[in-house]
Amino acid sequence: MKRYDAIIIGFGKGGKTLASDMASRGLKVAVVEKSEKMYGGTCINVGCIPTKYLILEAAKNKYKNYTSFVQYKDEYRRIIENKISLISTFRKKNFDNLDSKENIEIFTGEGSFVDAHTVEVKSKDRTFNIVGDKIFINTGAQTFYPPIKGLKESSYIYDSEGIMELKELPRSLVIIGGGYIGLEYAGMYKNFGSEVTVLEGSPVFMPREDKEIAEEVKKVMQNKGIDIRLGVKVTEIDGNTVIFEKDGKKDSLSADAILVAVGRKPNTEHLKLENAGVKVDERGAIVVDERLHTTQTNIWVLGDVHGGPQFTYTSLDDYRIVKSELFGKGEYTLKDRHVIPYTVFLEPQFSRVGLTEEEAIKNGYEIKTSKMTPASPRMKISDETEGLLKVVVDAKTDKILGASLFIAQSGEVINTIALAMRTNQNYQVLRDGIYTHPTVTEILNDLFGGLELL
The missing domain is CATH 3.50.50.60 (FAD/NAD(P)-binding domain)
Structure with a gap:
């Protein structure tokens, strides 16, 4: 041995x-x-x-x-x-x-x-x-598979790993679960040319995120043609048909593929x-x-x-x-270990670090916030003006409590904010930062500058 x-x-x-x-x-x-x-x-x-x-x-x-x-x-x-x-x-x-x-x-x-x-x-x-x-x-x-009747028996069921092995593009795709994985795949397959429907059990879209940001994400995805249905309870899978209830009424959808994305x-x-x-x-x-x-x-x-x-x-x-x-x-x-940023690769990307406005208030902070649309020179040049940015700052100490960014390349920008938080900087460090132009990061000048208007 x-x-x-x-x-x-x-x-x-x-x-x-x-x-x-x-x-x-x-x-x-x-x-x-x-x-x-x-x-x-x-x-x-x-x-x-x-x-x-x-x-x-x-x-x-x-x-x-x-x-x-x-x-x-x-x-x-x-x-x-x-x-x-x-x-x-x-x-x-x-x-x-x-x-x-x-x-x-x-x-x-x-x-x-x-x-x-x-x-x-x-x-x-x-x-x-x-x-x-x-x-x-x-x-x-x-992958966590929920106890849904007929799910294990259906040959149309895929998890996030298995569906990437498909060499034939599904004309229609139903995604069970509106979490981060489900939303990434929804945007991906919509761009590939599939008709995509997301069935989410919660009546609230992206319930852990800032309400205004979440609403903007939903609006942008729906404008791209993704069908998002909230408050849905999936009760059965019959072959390629998803049977569900919403507001007490039964309904069903058939698809070429069914993706299970309710968590891991x-x-x-x-x-x-x-x-x-x-x-x-x-x-x-x-x-x-x-x-x-x-x-x-x-x-x-x-x-x-x-x-x-x-x-x-x-x-x-x-x-x-x-x-x-x-x-x-x-x-x-x-x-x-603290201040862990994350990015959901939607289109545009959604990134978050720290507390939302609701969480900060619940934790007893006196806060000030700044929000803006991504109307910077870099965004206009690349025609990427969809989205919304929001930061939350402690009104007493000027420390950054959190940020939610729904903009192109937010996965890069969020790391700069996280670094400032991790090193306990006041928000003015980002407000007055010298950034190359035209870049996405320079939007921090305006975003944190907005706090001065309060």
């Missing part, structure tokens, strides 16, 4: 970065990955990289003036083939990056716990055990955590302390599987926490 200084279950961002670091320090590391199609983790294979590639390619379609659905189908097929090639390149590079290191051994198979130090690996042709002094779980999350859950089903004495919470996430230890002190968790924000960059930050403990002074923990 082989023994390692560390076993890492899962080939995600945090795990692969930790494996490389440990190996460079002379430690012997085993990396266990269930699928050869997941080398590099969710982001590279089925998450941010392929989806953002498809979103960008789909956005180009609106300029091509296709006159038939066949043209859309041919273009879609070409783009999917390109996506497959792109992801294969990324996957191979990630595998080679670890496999080329002398102290790393990669096992392709399903890993599960025998005890707190022993992991069983089930590969295609054999089952064997390996032992590790330290074990790190980095298995990510998976920690991927722990096959780990046999009970054998290692590792506990999970009521949502199935692995319980961790501020240093990402599980209930077994020699077992850590990185990434989505511990139930935190499901972003590649927070998984990378989990690696920094572990690194701080193992190879530093242990000064960095989960308690030190």
Whole structure:
């Protein structure tokens, strides 16, 4: 039975970065990955990289003036083939990056716990055990399937991973779930040429976001022809037909494809955590302390599987926490992580950091806000004037409490605001910043300058 200084279950961002670091320090590391199609983790294979590639390619379609659905189908097929090639390149590079290191051994198979130090690996042709002094779980999350009658039996059902493997563009698409993943796919497939309907259970669109921003997002998406229905309860799937209730009335929609996008859950089903004495919470996430230890002190968790924000960059930050403990002074923990921005790749992009106006008021802040439409020179040049921006500032201290940006390239701009918040700057730093012209970032001059008018 082989023994390692560390076993890492899962080939995600945090795990692969930790494996490389440990190996460079002379430690012997085993990396266990269930699928050869997941080398590099969710982001590279089925998450941010392929989806953002498809979103960008789909956005180009609106300029091509296709006159038939066949043209859309041919273009879609070409783009999917390109996506497959792109992801294969990324996957191979990630595998080679670890496999080329002398102290790393990669096992392709399903890993599960025998005890707190022993992991069983089930590969295609054999089952064997390996032992590790330290074990790190980095298995990510998976699609949550709601208990809807007929859902599992329907051949028209896809999750966010499976639908990207379709080489034939669906003429019509029903998306169950109006969260961030569902909305990204709605915009993508509408641009590809599909007729898209979103069925959302909540009566409120984007309920966690600023109300004014959310209303603007809905308006822009509806203007693009996306059918958004709120307060909908899906009761049954009958083949390619979605049966649902709204306002007490039954209705149905048929489609070429049905995307389930109601959320993701920690991927722990096959780990046999009970054998290692590792506990999970009521949502199935692995319980961790501020240093990402599980209930077994020699077992850590990185990434989505511990139930935190499901972003590649927070998984990378989990690696920094572990690194701080193992190879530093242990000064960095989960308690030190704050001001985490995020972007939803709609058209235009929606980005958020910190508190909304409603949240700030609820938390007892005396606030002032500024909002504006993206009417900057850069936006006018590129004809990207859709959207709305809003910032929330503490009226007593001038500290930035939050920002919501629904504008083109907001994913770049939000990082500047987050940096100012993270370093505890007053809003005047952004108001008076010197930015290159004409760029999207210079809109911060006007956005934060609007606070002076209050």
